[in-house]
Amino acid sequence: MTDQMRRITLARRPSGAPVPEDFALQTGPVPAPGADEVLIEVTHLSLDPYMRGRMDDVKSYAPSVGLGETMTGQGVGRVLTSNFDGLAPGDTVTGITGWASHAVLAGAETRKLDPDMPPSTALGVLGMPGFTGWVGLTEYGAMKAGETLVVGAATGPVGSMVGQLARLAGLRTVAIAGGEEKCRLAQEVFGFDAAIDHRAHEDARSLRKAVAEAAPDGVDIYWENVGGKLLEAVMPLMNTHGRIPLCGTIAWYGGVAGDGIDHLPGVWRSILVKRLKISGLIVFDHWDRFPEFITEVAPKVADGQITYLEDVADGLENAPAAFIAMLKGGNTGKQIVRL
Ligand SMILES: NC(=O)c1ccc[n+]([C@@H]2O[C@H](COP(=O)([O-])OP(=O)(O)OC[C@H]3O[C@@H](n4cnc5c(N)ncnc54)[C@H](OP(=O)(O)O)[C@@H]3O)[C@@H](O)[C@H]2O)c1
Missing domain, CATH: 3.90.180.10 (Medium-chain alcohol dehydrogenases, catalytic domain)
Incomplete structure (x- = not known):
C-alpha cells in the first residue's frame, strides 16, 4: 500500500x-x-x-x-x-x-x-450505464417484436445495451454512431441491423434521409442519448404512438446550442400529431430494480448473448x-x- x-x-x-x-x-x-x-x-x-x-x-x-x-x-x-x-x-x-x-x-x-x-x-455493462439501458427500456420502451428502435451513441455502454436488448426482443435496431469504425462495431459486435455515421451527414435533413432508409417502416422507439442533429433527424420519422425514453442530450452538454431552440416548434408539434410518449429517465429513481437487472442480464453477459x-x-x-x-x-x- x-x-x-x-x-x-x-x-x-x-x-x-x-x-x-x-x-x-x-x-x-x-x-x-x-x-x-x-x-x-x-x-x-x-x-x-x-x-x-x-x-x-x-x-x-x-x-x-x-x-x-x-x-x-x-x-x-x-x-x-x-x-x-x-x-x-x-x-x-x-x-x-x-x-x-x-x-x-x-x-x-x-x-x-x-x-x-x-x-x-x-x-459499464453490469453497472450504472447498462442498468440505465435495461431499466429505461423496461419502464418506458414498451418494446414489441417487429418494431424499429433507433439509438445514438450506439457503441457506448448505454446505447449498446439498448440495442442488444431490443435485438433480443425481436426489434429492428438502427445505430447512429460517430465514424466508420464505430458503425462497423455497432453491426459486427453489437448486432445492429443498420448503422449510420452521423459525422458523414452535415445536417439533420441529410441524416434523416439515411435513418429513413435504415428504418423503412418508421421509428417506434427513439432512445434519446444525444439531442442536437440526431433528435431533429429522427423526430419526423416517429410512428404514431412512438416512445422516446429521454436518457441524455450529450450534444448540448457544453451549453444548449441554438439549433435546439430554433426548431423546438417542429419537434413539439410532432409530439402532438404522433401522440408520442416521451419519458424523462433518471437512473437513480430506479435503483430498487438493480438486483432484478443483475439477475436477468449478468447470465446473458456471462454466456455472451450480451457483449460490451x-x-x-x-x-x-x-x-x-x-x-x-x-x-x-x-x-x-x-x-x-x-x-
Ligand atoms: N438519464 C440517466 O440516468 C443516464 C444514465 C447514464 C447515461 N445517461 C446518458 O446516456 C448517454 C450515453 O451515455 P454513455 O455512458 O453510454 O456514454 P458513451 O456513449 O460512452 O459516451 C458518449 C458518446 O456520446 C456521443 N456523442 C458525443 N457528442 C455527440 C454529438 N454532438 N453528437 C452525437 N453523438 C455525440 C459519442 O459517441 P459517437 O462517437 O458514437 O457519436 C460519445 O462516445 C449520455 O447522454 C449520458 O448522459 C443518462
Missing part, C-alpha cells in the same frame, strides 16, 4: 467543453476508515457524461462538485482495511469513490462484486484527458480509467 492518496479535483468551472486546466491533481495522506467504514484502493474508475453537469454550479437532480473537491464518480477497488461486518481485506467492491486512488466509504454503501466477472464490468466494449485509459493523471475526449466521441465503448 502506498502512503499517499492521489485525487483529481475540480480546479475551476468549465465554460463550454472542459479543458485540462479545469482539473488539478492533488496528493495527500491516505484517510483512515471510521466505524462501519472501509478503506479501498481504487483499481478502476468510471468516466461518465453526467459528470460534465456536476462541474457546473447549477441546480440539478444531483449536487454539483465544489471547487477544490474531488471529482465525483464510481470506482471499483480492493478493500485494504475493513471496520464493516461482511467485508474483509482483499474483497473487491464498487462504490462512489470519486476520481481518487483511495476512498473511505461506508461499508453499507458499497457492493461486493462477483469474483467471476471482470471488475470493470461493474462500471471498454476503452481503458491508464493512470489517474490521465482521467481528465480521457473525460474530455469522451465528451467529443473519443471513446470506443465504456470509458474506464485503470489505476
Whole structure:
C-alpha cells in the first residue's frame, strides 16, 4: 500500500467543453476508515457524461462538485482495511469513490462484486450505464417484436445495451454512431441491423434521409442519448404512438446550442400529431430494480448473448484527458480509467 492518496479535483468551472486546466491533481495522506467504514484502493474508475453537469454550479437532480473537491464518480477497488461486518481485506467492491486512488466509504454503501466477472464490468455493462439501458427500456420502451428502435451513441455502454436488448426482443435496431469504425462495431459486435455515421451527414435533413432508409417502416422507439442533429433527424420519422425514453442530450452538454431552440416548434408539434410518449429517465429513481437487472442480464453477459466494449485509459493523471475526449466521441465503448 502506498502512503499517499492521489485525487483529481475540480480546479475551476468549465465554460463550454472542459479543458485540462479545469482539473488539478492533488496528493495527500491516505484517510483512515471510521466505524462501519472501509478503506479501498481504487483499481478502476468510471468516466461518465453526467459528470460534465456536476462541474457546473447549477441546480440539478444531483449536487454539483465544489471547487477544490474531488471529482465525483464510481470506482471499483480492493478493500485494504475493513471496520464493516461482511467485508474483509482483499474483497473487491464498487462504490462512489470519486476520481481518487483511495476512498473511505461506508461499508453499507458499497457492493461486493462477483469474483467471476471482470471488475470493470461493474462500471459499464453490469453497472450504472447498462442498468440505465435495461431499466429505461423496461419502464418506458414498451418494446414489441417487429418494431424499429433507433439509438445514438450506439457503441457506448448505454446505447449498446439498448440495442442488444431490443435485438433480443425481436426489434429492428438502427445505430447512429460517430465514424466508420464505430458503425462497423455497432453491426459486427453489437448486432445492429443498420448503422449510420452521423459525422458523414452535415445536417439533420441529410441524416434523416439515411435513418429513413435504415428504418423503412418508421421509428417506434427513439432512445434519446444525444439531442442536437440526431433528435431533429429522427423526430419526423416517429410512428404514431412512438416512445422516446429521454436518457441524455450529450450534444448540448457544453451549453444548449441554438439549433435546439430554433426548431423546438417542429419537434413539439410532432409530439402532438404522433401522440408520442416521451419519458424523462433518471437512473437513480430506479435503483430498487438493480438486483432484478443483475439477475436477468449478468447470465446473458456471462454466456455472451450480451457483449460490451471498454476503452481503458491508464493512470489517474490521465482521467481528465480521457473525460474530455469522451465528451467529443473519443471513446470506443465504456470509458474506464485503470489505476
Ligand atoms: N438519464 C440517466 O440516468 C443516464 C444514465 C447514464 C447515461 N445517461 C446518458 O446516456 C448517454 C450515453 O451515455 P454513455 O455512458 O453510454 O456514454 P458513451 O456513449 O460512452 O459516451 C458518449 C458518446 O456520446 C456521443 N456523442 C458525443 N457528442 C455527440 C454529438 N454532438 N453528437 C452525437 N453523438 C455525440 C459519442 O459517441 P459517437 O462517437 O458514437 O457519436 C460519445 O462516445 C449520455 O447522454 C449520458 O448522459 C443518462
